[in-house]
Amino acid sequence: MNxxxxxxxxxxxxxxxxxxxxxxxxxxxxxxxxxxLTWLRxxxxxxxxxxxxxxxxxxxxxxxxxPTPAPSSEVVDAEFVGHYAIRFTWGDGHIAGIFPFxxxxxxxxxxECNPEGPPPLVSx
Ligand SMILES: [Zn+2]
Ligand SMILES: [Zn+2]
Numbered sequence: 001m002n003x004x005x006x007x008x009x010x011x012x013x014x015x016x017x018x019x020x021x022x023x024x025x026x027x028x029x030x031x032x033x034x035x036x037l038t039w040l041r042x043x044x045x046x047x048x049x050x051x052x053x054x055x056x057x058x059x060x061x062x063x064x065x066x067p068t069p070a071p072s073s074e075v076v077d078a079e080f081v082g083h084y085a086i087r088f089t090w091g092d093g094h095i096a097g098i099f100p101f102x103x104x105x106x107x108x109x110x111x112e113c114n115p116e117g118p119p120p121l122v123s124x
Contacts, residue, residue: 009102014086016075023075025104033108038073040088043121045103046096050122 007028015024016037023035044050049071074091081087085100099121107118 009105010083011086011101014078016078018075021073027105031105031108031113033105033110033113035104035107035109036073037075039109039118040099040121041071041073041090043107044071044094044097045099045122046094048096 008031010028011025012028013026016022017024018037021037023037023040025033025035027033071094072091075088076091077089079087081098084102085098086104087095087098089095103121105113107121108114109118
């Protein structure tokens with residue numbers, strides 16, 4: 001089997017600037033993408049987070065308060081998952097989310113890629 005990966009979904013460099021709260025990806029086609037860590041955490045693609053987001057949408061009662069703190073958007077560690085994705089270890093220990101590069105590239109926050117703003121990383 002011959003898997004051909006497009007250059008635009010292969011990272012050349014990934015820098016996680018924890019002070020700025022940003023992940024900066026330089027893709028192999030030369031494009032730069034920036035992702036706020038808070039945005040990445042808010043779009044965590046794992047099944048648990050997707051389910052929580054679905055429930056939050058269903059329970060859209062304006063009187064409902066959410067006493068639970070926002071999930072940590074502090075990245076403790078990051079590792080590649082094969083050649084296709086990156087996984088973060090968040091400050092609260094959450095490690096379930098695997099972020100495919102193709103989805104990250106599609107959600108690039110620059111005006112050239114997504115003039116209307118980045119689409120959700122995964123559809124819930
Ligand atoms: Zn998650
Ligand atoms: Zn872009």
